[in-house]
Amino acid sequence: MKPIQSARALLICCVLLPFMAHAADDPKPPSGRAETLLNSFEVMCNLEAPNFEKLSAKAAAMRMQVLEDVSDIPEAGQSIHRRAWVGMLTTGPFALHTEKMSGAKGVATSCAIEGPVPDVAAFRTLVTDTMHLNEPTEVQVIEGSHASYWDNHPGKGMTVIVRDMERPGGHFVQVKLVDMVESHSP
Numbered sequence: 120m121k122p123i124q125s126a127r128a129l130l131i132c133c134v135l136l137p138f139m140a141h142a143a144d145d146p147k148p149p150s151g152r153a154e155t156l157l158n159s160f161e162v163m164c165n166l167e168a169p170n171f172e173k174l175s176a177k178a179a180a181m182r183m184q185v186l187e188d189v190s191d192i193p194e195a196g197q198s199i200h201r202r203a204w205v206g207m208l209t210t211g212p213f214a215l216h217t218e219k220m221s222g223a224k225g226v227a228t229s230c231a232i233e234g235p236v237p238d239v240a241a242f243r244t245l246v247t248d249t250m251h252l253n254e255p256t257e258v259q260v261i262e263g264s265h266a267s268y269w270d271n272h273p274g275k276g277m278t279v280i281v282r283d284m285e286r287p288g289g290h291f292v293q294v295k296l297v298d299m300v301e302s303h304s305p
Contacts, residue, residue, distance in 0.1 A: 164296045198219075224301060235289050
């Protein structure tokens with residue numbers, strides 16, 4: 120894992136860990152946790168194509184706590200702007216991520232919801248059934264993290280990604296929608 124990704128994962132765990140410690144006192148996980156996370160994704164990320172500015176405004180209107188706000192220019196002609204927030208659902212904490220990357224190929228904007236769940240397999244089944252996803256286009260396993268990709272869903276240039284990862288606080292999942300708008304070369 121790259122140092123910046125490790126630092127970001129550590130930051131998210133540190134913010135979410137106190138919420139999860141309180142939840143650990145309750146031996147029974149909250150009913151409907153997977154459903155509330157998926158519903159948050161549907162409302163925040165899937166009603167329209169991801170839009171960095173609108174997502175930032177939604178998070179501000181919801182008074183979500185900022186976890187990260189990073190801008191980077193890795194090379195000439197490229198830019199990356201990433202923001203993340205933490206919020207609470209009735210079933211526990213979640214994180215909202217948005218990222219906008221610009222370069223020679225075009226602009227990619229993403230929106231993701233992440234949080235702990237008691238049963239990763241049940242969450243994956245819920246996502247694939249609810250979003251009517253068939254077999255993934257690609258599956259990756261890197262350092263214990265599983266990621267499944269569905270290209271051109273829900274439309275051309277869009278990709279749905281479902282990740283699960285083991286963190287100090289337990290099982291985490293992330294559902295992400297990436298919208299790639301290719302630049303038109305003359």
